[in-house]
Amino acid sequence: MTPTTSNPDFRYPQKTLDRATRAVRCAPFRLKFYATMLTHSVSLSAVAGTPGIRNQHSKRMLSELAADGELLWLIQVGILRREVDGQGLTDSFRLTPLGRQLVQQWQSVGGFGKASLSDRILNVMHRWFRLPF
Structure with missing residues (x-):
């Protein structure tokens, strides 16, 4: 199994599903934002501002500060994770397996x-x- 596929079993x-779904409903992001992350990461600069x-x-x-706060909350509920490259953490985000399952x-x-x-x-x-609770 590759790291980008989720385990359907x-x-x-x-x-966990209820809390994650509730967090996404309350977040200021559209389904297109999450769907984009099914194929590649999204940077903070693509979300903040214009x-x-x-x-x-x-x-x-x-x-940028508000967007970062919202993204960090989605990390805490298990929907997103920060992307890592050879130099360490980046300003990009990806879906977790839970996030992939819910977005699909x-x-x-x-x-x-x-x-x-x-x-x-x-x-x-x-x-x-x-x-x-």
Whole structure:
């Protein structure tokens, strides 16, 4: 198995899938952003500012700091990882196996849905207060 393919036999706990899906729904990124990462990495500069809107990666204009914060949260919930090259960490991001599995699922149904008020509240509680539910 290559590192870029996901294991279809591996099952993530439902709690993990729910938290990851909720984080993506609440994030300011479009499905195209995640779908792009199925084939190659995406750099921070392609997400922040005007390029984020032009590339259809983000729903709204994001500063570099805001984009980085959102991407770091998606790393913590297990959707993304930082790309590494021969020199160390880069400013690019890739999908994890969990992220690949979810993006492929979302592509087959046409999206990941819109965040509800309860999604936003739970996401804030997980993100800022690290509550266990």
